[in-house]
Amino acid sequence: MYTLAWERPNGAHRRSMKKVASQAMGLGLKWLGDVSGAEWLDRYGLRERATQVVERGARAGFRTVQDAGRRFSPLMKLAAPSRLPKPKEPPALFDLTLTDEQQMTCEMLRRFAEDVIRPAAREADDACSTPASLLEASTELGLLEMALPEALGGAGAERSPTTSILALEELAFGDLGVALALYAPLSVVNLLVDFGTQVQQERYLSPLAGAGYVPLALAVTEPTAGFDPWQLRTQATRSGEGWLLSGEKRLVPLGGSAELFVVAARTEAGTPALFLVERTAEGLTVAADPCMGARAADLSLLKLDEVRVTDEARLGGDAGLQAYEALISRAQVGWAAMAVGASRAVLEYVIPYCNERIAFGEPITNRQSVAFAIADIALEIDGMRLLTQRAASRAERHEDFRREAYLAALQAGEKGMQIGSQGVQLLGGHGFTKEHPVELWYRHLRAISLCHGTLYV
Numbered sequence: 001m002y003t004l005a006w007e008r009p010n011g012a013h014r015r016s017m018k019k020v021a022s023q024a025m026g027l028g029l030k031w032l033g034d035v036s037g038a039e040w041l042d043r044y045g046l047r048e049r050a051t052q053v054v055e056r057g058a059r060a061g062f063r064t065v066q067d068a069g070r071r072f073s074p075l076m077k078l079a080a081p082s083r084l085p086k087p088k089e090p091p092a093l094f095d096l097t098l099t100d101e102q103q104m105t106c107e108m109l110r111r112f113a114e115d116v117i118r119p120a121a122r123e124a125d126d127a128c129s130t131p132a133s134l135l136e137a138s139t140e141l142g143l144l145e146m147a148l149p150e151a152l153g154g155a156g157a158e159r160s161p162t163t164s165i166l167a168l169e170e171l172a173f174g175d176l177g178v179a180l181a182l183y184a185p186l187s188v189v190n191l192l193v194d195f196g197t198q199v200q201q202e203r204y205l206s207p208l209a210g211a212g213y214v215p216l217a218l219a220v221t222e223p224t225a226g227f228d229p230w231q232l233r234t235q236a237t238r239s240g241e242g243w244l245l246s247g248e249k250r251l252v253p254l255g256g257s258a259e260l261f262v263v264a265a266r267t268e269a270g271t272p273a274l275f276l277v278e279r280t281a282e283g284l285t286v287a288a289d290p291c292m293g294a295r296a297a298d299l300s301l302l303k304l305d306e307v308r309v310t311d312e313a314r315l316g317g318d319a320g321l322q323a324y325e326a327l328i329s330r331a332q333v334g335w336a337a338m339a340v341g342a343s344r345a346v347l348e349y350v351i352p353y354c355n356e357r358i359a360f361g362e363p364i365t366n367r368q369s370v371a372f373a374i375a376d377i378a379l380e381i382d383g384m385r386l387l388t389q390r391a392a393s394r395a396e397r398h399e400d401f402r403r404e405a406y407l408a409a410l411q412a413g414e415k416g417m418q419i420g421s422q423g424v425q426l427l428g429g430h431g432f433t434k435e436h437p438v439e440l441w442y443r444h445l446r447a448i449s450l451c452h453g454t455l456y457v
Helices: 010-036 039-044 047-071 100-127 132-141 143-147 162-175 176-195 198-204 317-356 368-396 400-424 428-433 437-446
Strands: 216-219 235-239 243-253 260-267 271-276 284-288 300-310
Touching: 010 437, 039 260, 100 132, 100 162, 100 176, 100 437, 132 143, 132 176, 143 176, 162 176, 162 317, 176 198, 176 216, 176 260, 176 317, 176 437, 216 243, 243 260, 243 271, 260 300, 271 300, 271 317, 317 368, 317 437, 368 400, 400 428, 400 437, 428 437
Parallel strands: 216 260, 235 260
Antiparallel strands: 235 243, 243 300, 260 271, 284 300
């Protein structure tokens, strides 16, 4: 059987489980140190609560180190597919109040975005890929471990779309392209956790715990004008006990390095389905496809020339259509959240710039046209965030959120592009140069309405 490049030998699996547990424990202690110096906890009166949360996580880490050898077998066999439980008591109404854990998560990711992502964003954009050191550093956030159920070696407790969009907003505040590179593998993991069969989870999820950053990617968008994710041209044709996949995919994140792709194709019945395609599959070719924005995500072009996959490669089995429907709606919400983060970056940059920019003996913000333009940006960001959070809130309450997801994506695509353009305009000639990051954010925001199905929150 073919072994993925990142899959650990069976003999080392027990040690890898202990390693990931130790990493999780160390991460908890690191958070505890960060929490002790966080002034915002005193502002919200959360210091005692935060300390309890992190100490509880650290204690769980110690227990995991002790129990890892007993709880997991080398082959990680599952009796049934492992799912993350849904929130026990989802809020009855749309509530914007963040939980203590969500506030801590946002603060941690904001600091990561400012201290780690932002300084590397320009280099990553020029190189059309995110530095490996940054990708590995992101594993210290513990996002992958929180997405994996305990049965698969992770530490996931429940799936919260609201927490996911908050995380995406903060990561995109640092850089949208890097955020896409960091979250693309999590999207595949989330899909496999929610819809993967027992065989699929054993093969693709069980090796992930403790493996560091593993590039995985979703491939839905096709190189057609006005692409509609419900009118796929990529074909999946029955062939014996498997399928033959033929077509092209564009704007695929991590195409240059991904070991596994989740490819959307239309079956002979006319319904869309998702297929797990390993990089070494015969007939699959990947080419670099540098675009205007989100370049740090290593966007690529996939060509499938009668790529043969087994019937077990169809994601979710009989629940394949349900998986695809969920992917499209959740991707819309995820991209809307990233638009909010990138737009927020523009706003927080143009305010001090315009206050310090002197023209005709006074700051240009004294001009009503400039002040009103900045106010409009803030207004549109609030509107985008509310639509995004409403969609995520309905998803968390297990209600139909397709309409809300579409509206959030529509608003983010239109207003995000306007915000990026207005940011460049407010900087004047400086906005056109690489001396300032606004032109980079403008290019990112142009991608919001073009990418489909590359995220699953």
